[in-house]
Amino acid sequence: MSLHTKKHIAYFKRCLGVLPTSFESEDSNKLAVLYFSLTGLDLLGALQSSFSEKDRADFIRWIYAHAVETDKYYGFRGSMVYKDTGVYDPPNLGATCFALQSLITLGDSLDGVRKKKLMRYVVDCQRKDGSFAPILDLVTGLPFGEEDSRYCMIAATIRKVVNWQGTEYDIDIDRLCEYVRSIKAFDGGLSMGRMCESHAGLTFCGLDSLKLVARLDRRDWKDTIDFLVHRQVSYNKYNQRELEENPYGDAEDNGGFNGRLNKYADTCYVFWTINSLALLDEERLIGVNEAKDFLLTQTQNEMMGGFNKTNDSDDNYPDPLHSFLGLATLSILGFDGLDGLNSELVITERAYKKWAEIRSDKE
């Protein structure tokens, strides 16, 4: 059982090229597709060899073309379809984060980023309860959109990537931490809001938010670690009844991870769980070989490259998110031939070192 490196490289290169019409529904998520694919290639050590220096400079120019600047604010839009639509073209925190992660992966210095205006936008997206909205309503200046820990992590990532030391505008870190604590469910997992159901993806977003603002202390999260290690699916003779009685029981999920109790295993939850544990330096608490086997034999797409979401017989197509997260997990688990992953910023170790170098040169 092996990693189909060449096919994965070809897959990510296809995602970076011309995408079929079926991707229209992903139009707003273009910068996410870009980030997953660039970082995926970088994990495979193929970013520099796949594109010339001129290509990479063009990519940087392409990303900066997605920047939105107003009198007060700066950030990035998810797609050029928003451009010239006035108040309906605000920066989007998700797109901004993916743009910045992609820029540093391409070796950009971020000198072109208007950091003060950017931070003003991030600060204004923070709600009273400490959480963040994806966008601002540019007319009222109020946060708009759904609330959950994803945007907390995104806001904290932006702040860290631009190395914000400013006192003039800064997010309310105490409130952010309070919010993250408030979404912990009774079983230790984090969720979408007070007393919502625990969820491995939102657990990662919550823990990473704290890590990014240097407020994550392993001792506070013992029950969360218990929740996380139990996400690894295992059927043996002592819980045989689960395979017989649980409608979500599937022997082929063994070694994989689910996002919630009694759900199917899924490539992305292998990542969310293991990377959560990695933030706490505990990624070895799970069955490492079983996790690798699940990814390589159950969700790796041997025909097209990339990773599928699940091992369902009707789930035959990879997508950029699951493909990147599958590879990133193998990287955390120390798979030969892959670059390391910086768990906090979710970029490669190579990109992280380069980013840190540029940062220290400026200081």
Add this chain to the structure above:
Amino acid sequence: MSQKFGDYDYSDLEPLPLDSPETDDIILCRIMYSEEYKTLMSYMRALMAKNELSERALYMTELVIGKVAAHYTVWEYRYKIVKELAGEGAADNAAENAADNAPDGLQDSQGPGVSPSTILQRELSWCGRIALENEKNYQIWHYRQLIIGLMIDLLYGGDSSSYDIEKEEYPIISKMIKDDEKNYHVWSHRRWLVETFKLHSSKEELRFTEELLIQDVRNNSAWNHRFFVIFGGKTMNRDLDEEIEFVKLQIEKSPTNPSSWNYLRGIYKKMGLNIGELKGFVDKFIGKEKEKEDNLSVQAFELLGEIYEIENEKRKAGEVYELLGKKLDVIRVNYWEQRRLLAESN
């Protein structure tokens, strides 16, 4: 050029094409847009740029959401349109239509004097339809909550008790749950309803979770909602002992189900009860009396380990964790080994 979508005419608009000279020379994540998409988006962009808050703009947002539901400002735009049509704009519309006397059916398919109530009711039904078509959509439930807020403000003068949850909310939730009984967004919406309309003591909420748990005792979303309803309010409207008996019964039916064990432990933690009380119950599932492996429960051993820990029986706790790691739950051997070392050293 004449341009229609559905029953609406857009011929007077100057479409804003999708070209972007800044990036057109670079092929990067370039989607092969269909002609249909390009035309649609160019009119949508023109309407947004003018911030036109009209019936035809409302219809356009529906078409765009059908193509790209993750478009993050189309929802904001749609909300503003509805607010205008049902609020400040509603009075103007009625006056205009009355003066006109012969309204153009294409321009205003609703006819003269559409009341805010009709507009908002129609919007709520639309939300239901879109939710059923996009099960995993993040935005639709947040949007629905905004519309409910608008109804309460504009129709009921801020009195939320006038909003008929049984008629407006329960049927759509039931339909969604029937398709996917663990849909995270739907359960979060149900939680929002309980919180917003103060339904912690409502019998319907408990009945709803009970019905779903009868269907599938492993439905963790139903367990979580039950926990929230009973323990998330200011006061508790359920007898604690009865609830503990209820979950114990569910464990006895399916002793290997992690959700019900979690729930039992959750109650003990939340209420500050002593898990030592559960020793007798746990004994039923650790094969103590008979070596009956088919009634063994890994979760019972996990709880037993913790009971020994709080009773300061370090060696016994260590033995349980060792058994978990070496025999019962081998995949997590490193975790159980860590727990054993911690238990023995504390």
